[in-house]
Amino acid sequence: MNWFTIKNIDTIDSPALVIYKERVHDNIRLLKEMVHGNVSRLRPHVKTNKITEVCSMMMDAGITKFKCATIAEAEMLAMIEAPDVLLSYQPVGPKAIRLAALVEKYPATKFAAVVDNIHVAEMLSQLFAEKKSSLNVYIDLNTGMNRTGISPEHATQLFEAMHLLPGLKVVGLHGYDGQIRDTDVELRKQHTERGFSKVLILAAAIEAVSKQPATIIAGGSPTFPIYADRNDVECSPGTFVFWDWGYKHGMPDEPFDYAALVITRIISVVDEHTITTDLGHKSVAAENPFPRVHFLNAPEAEPVSQSEEHLVARVPDASKYKIGDVLYGVPVHICPTVALYERAVVIENNIAVTEWKVIARDRKINT
Incomplete structure (x- = not known):
C-alpha cells in the first residue's frame, strides 16, 4: 500500500483536502x-x-x-x-x-x-x-x-x-x-x-x-x-x-515530506486521451500555470484545462481509467489550496479518522 492510500476512501466525498x-x-x-x-x-x-x-x-x-x-x-x-x-x-x-x-x-x-x-x-x-x-x-x-x-x-x-x-x-x-x-x-x-x-x-x-x-x-x-x-x-x-510540489522540487535540500494532499475523482472519460476530474479552481490553488497539481497515483496525467468545478487532463490511454477512480494530488502551492476548504479530513494509519475545521480561512472568527 502506498503511504497516501486511504483505506476508507469511499467515506470521503471529493474534492477534499486530506492531512496525514x-x-x-x-x-x-x-x-x-x-x-x-x-x-x-x-x-x-x-x-x-x-x-x-x-x-x-x-x-x-x-x-x-x-x-x-x-x-x-x-x-x-x-x-x-x-x-x-x-x-x-x-x-x-x-x-x-x-x-x-x-x-x-x-x-x-x-x-x-x-x-x-x-x-x-x-x-x-x-x-x-x-x-x-x-x-x-x-x-x-x-x-x-x-x-x-x-x-x-x-x-x-x-x-x-x-x-x-x-x-x-x-x-x-x-x-x-x-x-x-x-x-x-x-x-x-x-x-x-x-x-x-x-x-x-x-x-x-x-x-x-x-x-x-x-x-x-x-x-x-x-x-x-x-x-x-x-x-x-x-x-x-x-x-x-504540509510541504508541496513547488518546494519539494525547488528546494530538494530540505527534508520535509508531503503531509497534505487533495483527492479528486474522475467524473468523465471524454475520449481516448482525455479524462475530467472534479478538481476545479475552487479546489486547488489556480495562481500558477499548468500543471497546478501532480497526481501521485497517475503521474502520466497532465492537466491541460480547468474551470470552477472541473479539471481536464490528458493521458496516454484513457481506457486505463474508469469513472469514480480516485486520484491523489500534490498541489504546486499548498497554502492557498488549504484556504479553499472549510474542513480537512485527517488520516492516521491510512484511515480517515476525523475532520479538522480550517478555522482561520474565515476573515473573522469572533473578533
Whole structure:
C-alpha cells in the first residue's frame, strides 16, 4: 500500500483536502532538528495550515512563538493560548482596532505587529495609549522582495521616531526574503546573506540607541536552512508543515515530506486521451500555470484545462481509467489550496479518522 492510500476512501466525498497526521508530526520534528532542538529560535508562520489542531501539535512539540498574516489567524492562536504571536501584516484601518481588541480579550497571549512607516506607528500609538495599553512592534524591512517594508538604510530614522511614541515598544526587526528561491543551495545562501548583512548593520545601530538587544525575525521556507545555522535569528517557515510540489522540487535540500494532499475523482472519460476530474479552481490553488497539481497515483496525467468545478487532463490511454477512480494530488502551492476548504479530513494509519475545521480561512472568527 502506498503511504497516501486511504483505506476508507469511499467515506470521503471529493474534492477534499486530506492531512496525514503522522507526516505532520515528522515535519515538525525535522524542523526542530534543523535548529538543533532550540525551539526558542522557531516562529512558524501559520498562514499555511490555518488549523487549530495543527498549531496545537506545534505547541505540544515545545514551540511557543508564531507568526500570522490575518487577524483571524492571530485569534486562532490566541484561542489555544499561544504565548507569543506576531501579526506580520501592517495593521491598517479596522485591522488595527481588531488587533487592539485581541490584546484586550486574550491577555494570555503577547501580541506584536510589524510597521514600516511613521504614519501607521503614530496611529497605533494613539490607539494603544488611549486604551492605556502597549503593543510590541517590529520594523518591517524590505530586503529585496519589494512588497512591503522600509529599506534597511532608511530604517534608523523610523526607529528613532517610533522609539519615542507612547503605547508602542520597538522590540526588533522583521524581514521576509521570499524572492530568494534558488535551487542551488550555495546561490541561495549567497543571496540570503547579501540581504541580511544590511539587517545586521541596522540592528547594531538600533541597539546602540535603545541599549536593548533587537530580536531579528527573518526568512521563510526557502531560506530557513540558511537562518537555521545562525543563533541571532528567529526563523519563520510555514509551508514546512504540509510541504508541496513547488518546494519539494525547488528546494530538494530540505527534508520535509508531503503531509497534505487533495483527492479528486474522475467524473468523465471524454475520449481516448482525455479524462475530467472534479478538481476545479475552487479546489486547488489556480495562481500558477499548468500543471497546478501532480497526481501521485497517475503521474502520466497532465492537466491541460480547468474551470470552477472541473479539471481536464490528458493521458496516454484513457481506457486505463474508469469513472469514480480516485486520484491523489500534490498541489504546486499548498497554502492557498488549504484556504479553499472549510474542513480537512485527517488520516492516521491510512484511515480517515476525523475532520479538522480550517478555522482561520474565515476573515473573522469572533473578533
